[in-house]
Structures are given as structure tokens and as C-alpha cells.
Amino acid sequence: MLKAKITRLSVSDVRFPTSLEQHGSDxxxxxxxxxxxxxxxxxxxxxxxxxxxxTLGKGTEIVVCAVEALSAFVVGTCLEEIVSDFRAFxxxxxSDGQMRWIGxxxxxxxxxxxxxxxxxxxxxxxxxxxxxxxxxxxxxxxKLISCxxxxxxxxxxxxxxxxxxxxxGQEGKGQREEQxxxxxxxxYTTSCAWIGYPDQxxxxxxxxxxxxxxxxxxxxxxxxxxxxxxxxxxxxxxxGPSNTLMIDANQRxxxxxxxxxxxxxxxxxxxxxxxxxxxxxxxxxxxxSKALAPLGIGVxxxxxxxxxxxxxxxxxxxxxxxxxxxxCRLGSVNENLAVLLMACKFQVPVCPHAGGVGLCELVxxxxxxxxxxxxxxxxxxxxxxVDHLHEHFxxxxxxxxxxxxxxxxxxxxxxxxxxSVLQHQYPQGDVWQGHPGR
Numbered sequence: 016m017l018k019a020k021i022t023r024l025s026v027s028d029v030r031f032p033t034s035l036e037q038h039g040s041d042x043x044x045x046x047x048x049x050x051x052x053x054x055x056x057x058x059x060x061x062x063x064x065x066x067x068x069x070t071l072g073k074g075t076e077i078v079v080c081a082v083e084a085l086s087a088f089v090v091g092t093c094l095e096e097i098v099s100d101f102r103a104f105x106x107x108x109x110s111d112g113q114m115r116w117i118g119x120x121x122x123x124x125x126x127x128x129x130x131x132x133x134x135x136x137x138x139x140x141x142x143x144x145x146x147x148x149x150x151x152x153x154x155x156x157x158k159l160i161s162c163x164x165x166x167x168x169x170x171x172x173x174x175x176x177x178x179x180x181x182x183x184g185q186e187g188k189g190q191r192e193e194q195x196x197x198x199x200x201x202x203y204t205t206s207c208a209w210i211g212y213p214d215q216x217x218x219x220x221x222x223x224x225x226x227x228x229x230x231x232x233x234x235x236x237x238x239x240x241x242x243x244x245x246x247x248x249x250x251x252x253x254x255g256p257s258n259t260l261m262i263d264a265n266q267r268x269x270x271x272x273x274x275x276x277x278x279x280x281x282x283x284x285x286x287x288x289x290x291x292x293x294x295x296x297x298x299x300x301x302x303x304s305k306a307l308a309p310l311g312i313g314v315x316x317x318x319x320x321x322x323x324x325x326x327x328x329x330x331x332x333x334x335x336x337x338x339x340x341x342x343c344r345l346g347s348v349n350e351n352l353a354v355l356l357m358a359c360k361f362q363v364p365v366c367p368h369a370g371g372v373g374l375c376e377l378v379x380x381x382x383x384x385x386x387x388x389x390x391x392x393x394x395x396x397x398x399x400x401v402d403h404l405h406e407h408f409x410x411x412x413x414x415x416x417x418x419x420x421x422x423x424x425x426x427x428x429x430x431x432x433x434x435s436v437l438q439h440q441y442p443q444g445d446v447w448q449g450h451p452g453r
Contacts, residue, residue: 016142017094017142019142020060020092021091021094023057026052026083029050029075030048030075030441031407039403040210041209043265048072050070050071051069051070052067053436054066054131055134062141064137065426069371069374075441077123084127088107101349105350109125120321122321125322125345126344132346133342133377146428147428152192156178160178163353165353168324172327176360177356180359188388191387191391196421199420200383200386201397203232203366204400208234208246208250210238214249218249230254230258231397234247234263235264247260260285261286262287263290266293268291273292274306281310284311286312287313287315287337291303291314294318294319297325300314300329304335313335314335314336314337315336315337315338317335317339322350323346323353323357326354337363338354338366340367340378342378344368371401375419382398400412409430410428
């Protein structure tokens with residue numbers, strides 16, 4: 016199956032009208048329509064690979080154009096050629112002498128790169144007959160290292176250091192895999208406390224989540240301090256003093272404002288403040304981290320971190336206490352592998368960003384690999400879960416007792432149901448016929 020030649024790459028603009036019920040609403044993104052640029056790679060052998068990158072509605076068409084521009088690098092290549100030197104293929108997409116000018120490795124072009132490479136990884140895992148996490152866990156350490164572009168990060172992590180981490184991770188790997196298959200990976204929920212939800216809905220959702228075994232909850236904050244105090248107090252009263260609470264401002268504040276605001280919420284004992292300021296402000300995050308450390312509140316960020324270089328700087332500056340990788344913001348599995356290994360070296364726990372459309376489905380593979388083969392630790396580690404739109408995927412996530420159960424189907428869990436794609440394709444899909452102005 017590795018001999019398969021890629022004959023076609025197609026991309027669709029698929030959008031869900033989640034803003035109608037305030038799903039996903041936060042301090043900066045008040046009316047998101049969860050969307051994807053959805054990629055399908057076809058081969059001459061009949062095998063297909065599926066990939067996506069996540070957006071919030073408007074602008075998805077721009078990502079689609081970028082994917083189409085990248086397709087020329089993909090069509091006509093052989094899967095075996097790609098995976099035999101995946102680092103070179105990654106650079107082909109990210110470092111073309113003309114295309115890189117609209118990046119490099121950031122923004123729309125990197126989102127498009129993620130969508131394309133996610134489809135390639137899905138294709139590879141399907142060709143090997145394994146779920147992606149298992150493909151990574153079983154992969155020879157040197158082969159895995161060859162998939163990563165170390166350019167610009169060798170001052171923080173060399174290839175040899177990365178190899179040493181993977182070789183050290185061999186010890187006890189089998190037992191950790193067995194543990195994951197039996198127990199799953201711990202998750203936290205964001206589904207209960209979107210900023211647009213009224214109090215009664217918050218109460219109902221939190222109460223139901225507790226009954227279902229959830230012990231870790233995240234609350235959206237940042238618009239109005241008094242309202243945040245009221246909502247955090249309400250949720251803390253419902254979940255009790257022993258369960259875990261996190262808060263998320265989605266980039267709302269300036270640096271000083273972030274420190275003052277979070278200090279006012281310290282009585283509710285949040286484990287972390289997520290995205291307190293601009294995702295590009297590494298020194299600002301470092302200032303906030305230092306100021307909040309005496310309160311026992313960490314800083315978490317990463318869902319809009321452009322690339323491995325920014326993560327490198329955040330780690331070097333001690334600017335975050337929780338690394339939040341994203342399966343569709345960074346350059347697919349390749350770049351996420353680099354971040355997982357850097358986080359391990361700097362001894363900072365990885366707690367992935369998920370939710371949206373398909374993000375839970377994808378990132379579960381990466382965090383399973385991280386525990387089994389890299390970090391070997393569950394201390395202060397959990398993966399985000401949002402209970403939206405999983406029904407549109409052929410292999411949706413499986414949650415048991417607030418844990419992600421390892422996927423069993425071959426691939427990267429990226430394939431959407433064909434009917435869902437057709438119904439939600441923008442603007443021609445049936446779902447959008449009644450929303451002419453959206």
C-alpha cells in the first residue's frame with residue numbers, strides 16, 4: 016500500500032451553525048460557526064487519506080484556497096517517497112522559495128499545511144493498518160526523528176537529545192500501552208461553561224457532567240470581572256472544593272490587566288489561566304507566569320501558537336506551565352512531535368487543546384503517543400474534551416468515565432461522514448440554504 020501514488024487532492028469548505036446556540040462562545044470569539052477545510056487524498060490503489068484544519072466560519076474559504084495552492088506539491092507523489100524522507104516533504108510544503116513568503120510556517124498557509132499533512136498521516140496509518148497513535152508508538156525511534164524538522168530549534172533540542180528521550184521512553188512502554196487500552200487517557204470538559212450560556216444551563220450541564228464522572232472543568236472568562244466572579248463561584252459551588260477548575264480568557268487582556276483580573280479570581284483556586292494575553296507575546300506570558308506563581312496558578316497556552324519556534328521560546332522563557340498543542344494549528348503530526356519532545360526536555364506537562372470540529376478525534380492520538388513513548392507521566396496532565404459534532408465522524412471519540420479510550424480503527428480518525436460533508440458544505444449545503452447572510 017505504500018507504493019500507492021497520489022492521484023487527486025480535493026478540499027471542501029464545511030461549516031456548522033454552532034453560533035445559533037452559543038456553542039464555543041468565549042471572550043474574543045462570540046459567535047463561532049465551527050468549521051473545517053476538509054481534505055481528501057485519493058490514490059491509484061483506491062486507498063484514501065482524510066485531513067482537516069479547524070476554523071470558525073468566515074475565512075474558511077481562504078484556507079481552502081491555500082490548500083489548493085499546496086496540492087501541486089502532493090499530487091503525483093508516491094506515499095513511500097513521502098514517508099521515506101518525511102522531513103524533506105514537510106520542508107517542501109513549508110519552505111517553497113515563493114510560497115513561504117506568505118508564512119513562513121504561520122497563519123493561513125500553516126493551517127493549510129496542517130490539513131494536507133493530516134491527510135497524508137491518515138493515509139500512512141491506513142496503509143499500515145494501524146490507528147495513528149499505534150503507528151507512532153511502534154515506529155523505530157530514528158524513523159520517527161526523521162519526520163521532524165529541527166531547523167530553528169536545535170538550541171533547545173538536538174536530534175540526539177530527541178532520540179535519547181525516545182530511547183528512554185522504551186522502558187515500560189508496553190505496560191503504559193496496556194494501561195491506556197484498559198483505562199484511557201484522562202480528560203477535562205469545556206462543554207459546561209461557554210461564556211454565552213445562561214446560569215441555568217451552566218448548572219444543568221455541570222450537574223450532569225459530575226454524574227457522568229467528570230472531575231475537571233474549564234470556565235470561559237474575560238468579558239466582565241464581576242460576572243466572572245459570580246460564574247466561577249457558582250461552578251465551584253457545584254463541583255466542590257476537591258475537583259479541578261481551570262479558567263480561559265482566550266487572549267482577552269493586556270499583561271497587567273491579566274495579572275489583576277486573575278488575582279481577583281484566585282479564591283476559586285484555578286489550576287491555570289489559559290491564553291491570558293496575545294498568543295504571540297512570549298515575554299508577556301513570562302511576566303504573567305512569574306506574577307501568578309505565588310498564587311499557585313499556572314499559565315497555559317498554545318492553541319494559537321504558530322509553530323515549534325514559538326513553543327521553543329515559551330519554554331525557554333518559563334512563560335507557561337502547561338503546553339497546549341493543537342493538531343491543526345501546528346504543521347500536523349510532524350511539528351507536534353517536535354513540541355512534545357521539547358516539552359519533555361523542559362519537564363512541562365502537555366494538556367492538548369481540543370473541541371471544535373474533529374480536534375478531539377485527532378489530538379487523542381498525539382497525547383496517547385506522548386504518554387506511552389515520551390513523557391511516561393500523567394501528573395498534571397489531561398486532554399480537553401468538548402461534546403460537540405462528534406456524530407459527523409466515521410470514527411468518533413469514545414469517552415469512558417471521563418477518559419479518552421484509544422481509537423482502534425486504522426488512520427487518524429479524520430474521516431467525516433459523506434452525508435455530513437454534503438449537508439454542511441458552504442454555501443451550497445442544505446443546512447446553509449436558510450441562512451443567506453452568514
